[in-house]
Amino acid sequence: MYIGIDLGGTNIAAGLVDETGKIVYSKSTPTLSARGYKDVIADINKLVKELIKESNVNREDVKAIGIGIPGLADKDGNVIFCVNLGWENIPLRKMMEDELNIPVFIDNDATVAGLAEYEFGAMKGSKNGILLTLGTGIGGGIVLNGEVYSGAHGVGSEIGHMIIGENFYNCNCGKNGCFETFASSTAIIKYAQKLIKEGNTDTKILEKVNGDIEKINAKVIFDSAKEGDKVAKMAVDRLVKYLVIGIFNIVNFMDPEVIALGGGVSNAGEYLLNLVKEEFEKNKYYKTLPAAKIVLAEYKNDAGIIGAAMLGKHGVA
Amino acid sequence: MYIGIDLGGTNIAAGLVDETGKIVYSKSTPTLSARGYKDVIADINKLVKELIKESNVNREDVKAIGIGIPGLADKDGNVIFCVNLGWENIPLRKMMEDELNIPVFIDNDATVAGLAEYEFGAMKGSKNGILLTLGTGIGGGIVLNGEVYSGAHGVGSEIGHMIIGENFYNCNCGKNGCFETFASSTAIIKYAQKLIKEGNTDTKILEKVNGDIEKINAKVIFDSAKEGDKVAKMAVDRLVKYLVIGIFNIVNFMDPEVIALGGGVSNAGEYLLNLVKEEFEKNKYYKTLPAAKIVLAEYKNDAGIIGAAMLGKHGVA
Numbered sequence: 001m002y003i004g005i006d007l008g009g010t011n012i013a014a015g016l017v018d019e020t021g022k023i024v025y026s027k028s029t030p031t032l033s034a035r036g037y038k039d040v041i042a043d044i045n046k047l048v049k050e051l052i053k054e055s056n057v058n059r060e061d062v063k064a065i066g067i068g069i070p071g072l073a074d075k076d077g078n079v080i081f082c083v084n085l086g087w088e089n090i091p092l093r094k095m096m097e098d099e100l101n102i103p104v105f106i107d108n109d110a111t112v113a114g115l116a117e118y119e120f121g122a123m124k125g126s127k128n129g130i131l132l133t134l135g136t137g138i139g140g141g142i143v144l145n146g147e148v149y150s151g152a153h154g155v156g157s158e159i160g161h162m163i164i165g166e167n168f169y170n171c172n173c174g175k176n177g178c179f180e181t182f183a184s185s186t187a188i189i190k191y192a193q194k195l196i197k198e199g200n201t202d203t204k205i206l207e208k209v210n211g212d213i214e215k216i217n218a219k220v221i222f223d224s225a226k227e228g229d230k231v232a233k234m235a236v237d238r239l240v241k242y243l244v245i246g247i248f249n250i251v252n253f254m255d256p257e258v259i260a261l262g263g264g265v266s267n268a269g270e271y272l273l274n275l276v277k278e279e280f281e282k283n284k285y286y287k288t289l290p291a292a293k294i295v296l297a298e299y300k301n302d303a304g305i306i307g308a309a310m311l312g313k314h315g316v317a
Numbered sequence: 318m319y320i321g322i323d324l325g326g327t328n329i330a331a332g333l334v335d336e337t338g339k340i341v342y343s344k345s346t347p348t349l350s351a352r353g354y355k356d357v358i359a360d361i362n363k364l365v366k367e368l369i370k371e372s373n374v375n376r377e378d379v380k381a382i383g384i385g386i387p388g389l390a391d392k393d394g395n396v397i398f399c400v401n402l403g404w405e406n407i408p409l410r411k412m413m414e415d416e417l418n419i420p421v422f423i424d425n426d427a428t429v430a431g432l433a434e435y436e437f438g439a440m441k442g443s444k445n446g447i448l449l450t451l452g453t454g455i456g457g458g459i460v461l462n463g464e465v466y467s468g469a470h471g472v473g474s475e476i477g478h479m480i481i482g483e484n485f486y487n488c489n490c491g492k493n494g495c496f497e498t499f500a501s502s503t504a505i506i507k508y509a510q511k512l513i514k515e516g517n518t519d520t521k522i523l524e525k526v527n528g529d530i531e532k533i534n535a536k537v538i539f540d541s542a543k544e545g546d547k548v549a550k551m552a553v554d555r556l557v558k559y560l561v562i563g564i565f566n567i568v569n570f571m572d573p574e575v576i577a578l579g580g581g582v583s584n585a586g587e588y589l590l591n592l593v594k595e596e597f598e599k600n601k602y603y604k605t606l607p608a609a610k611i612v613l614a615e616y617k618n619d620a621g622i623i624g625a626a627m628l629g630k631h632g633v634a
């Protein structure tokens with residue numbers, strides 16, 4: 001048995017996970033990050049203890065704890081950055097191991113979700129693969145030969161900040177042209193808002209949000225596009241074009257066996273997947289050679305817990 | 318002992334290489350690719366036999382032959398493409414092993430050069446690294462944990478076709494915005510020619526080529542920039558800007574320990590390296606974290622032979 005923890009900006013979700021990736025018991029608590037890291041980590045430790053107690057598992061049967069964080073950790077288990085939580089240089093592993101006496105392993109949340117897809121989901125059976133989490137930003141989880149790949153300094157798979165063009169707005173990171181400014185939910189919302197502000201007001205998008213463009217979300221845009229709305233289709237086409245440029249760059253660089261699309265944008269499902277595959281086939285460099293399969297991620301919210309548990313499993317293996 | 322072969326569009330260079338990466342004997346012959354692959358491969362086999370005979374090495378002491386090709390090979394040793402040689406689906410390994418009875422290993426020439434830098438050159442002592450060959454195009458040689466990385470379908474490390482912006486001319490591959498249209502020798506030449514055609518004629522570049530813009534090469538531009546020429550400096554600055562965007566994308570994705578700059582453009586030496594490092598420091602995402610070291614490749618022409626020999630060494634290891 002392993003414990004997987006998904007540390008998010010809103011909630012801390014923890015689960016007891018068996019060897020087959022099944023969550024046998026789970027529990028969560030609000031993060032309340034404004035309290036500071038000491039209280040948050042105390043709550044993580046409390047959650048682990050409750051999980052063990054309430055699930056009636058023997059403590060010695062819990063081989064490891066994995067934790068996915070919305071940031072970066074170094075190889076010694078220190079959190080280098082967690083911007084959303086306001087954490088910097090926090091000895092998370094030590095503060096958990098000292099209290100719990102179970103080995104703790106830490107990695108980025110997208111990386112951990114990639115591991116869940118690799119072990120039991122959309123990348124199962126592949127030698128290597130990449131999960132793209134298309135949410136408010138874009139994260140990447142790279143799995144090579146069965147192990148998560150985090151790079152030489154723990155800062156790899158920051159795929160969202162790969163520069164792929166020139167855009168009408170700058171990224172949060174200060175640069176222009178980042179992948180996530182073209183192909184995240186934030187990106188498609190901003191572009192739809194731009195189109196509407198430029199006068200394209202005859203659109204179902206506006207109907208669905210009662211004329212309030214601040215209420216536009218990715219689902220509204222994809223739903224409108226599926227219904228044949230022209231403005232929505234322009235926004236979707238642009239997202240697809242740049243998503244495929246990003247995929248194309250990944251393929252030209254790493255040539256993975258499979259690329260899985262996850263995160264909120266991937267809720268557009270087969271509709272999005274088919275557009276992406278079509279655009280990819282049109283654009284791939286070696287037309288006659290096999291290239292990465294593009295698939296939808298299989299897990300939604302559970303990827304964080306399951307992947308973190310597997311990080312623990314790999315860690316003590 | 319290993320034999321390394323650098324199969325180029327103009328020459329076939331072969332060398333007998335010892336365990337320490339030293340070329341103890343070498344020999345070359347013109348490729349004359351117009352003859353067709355059978356004659357070229359017959360000449361490769363002849364070259365290997367002559368190399369063994371003339372160097373007085375025992376045939377059984379040659380453990381393997383490695384060959385770097387300007388194209389792609391599959392895992393069974395078939396050349397999938399070699400555009401410059403006009404080769405497609407050529408059973409190179411079989412045609413060599415049948416004749417020579419020594420194991421043969423084949424990979425892309427930039428990949429093989431990366432292996433030479435990894436074993437004995439600029440990436441020595443690193444766990445992973447990437448060689449960028451900045452020539453008429455841009456090639457990439459990725460080494461991960463001591464092994465060359467070619468991807469799941471043998472088409473990885475095509476870094477030159479990573480899309481990083483919008484450019485004033487299209488790439489040979491048909492796309493716009495490929496890395497190699499911004500940061501190769503071809504790229505800087507085209508941009509300098511563009512500047513001159515647009516009226517920037519007060520430049521040392523033109524003096525050095527006696528007014529014939531067709532004679533401009535990368536060296537002329539870098540030499541002029543070093544002498545303080547403004548037009549040349551504009552061309553160099555643009556190359557550096559986009560080279561760093563490409564490096565930045567590689568760092569955000571793979572986070573390698575070291576990135577080595579090779580190929581003709583890297584002959585600009587420390588002058589180029591310092592500009593690149595300065596631009597990289599200004600632009601890196603995690604300002605306070607260590608990131609890839611950027612260095613000049615150490616080998617010039619010998620990387621092909623030495624790297625190929627090491628490919629053979631790894632192959633039979």
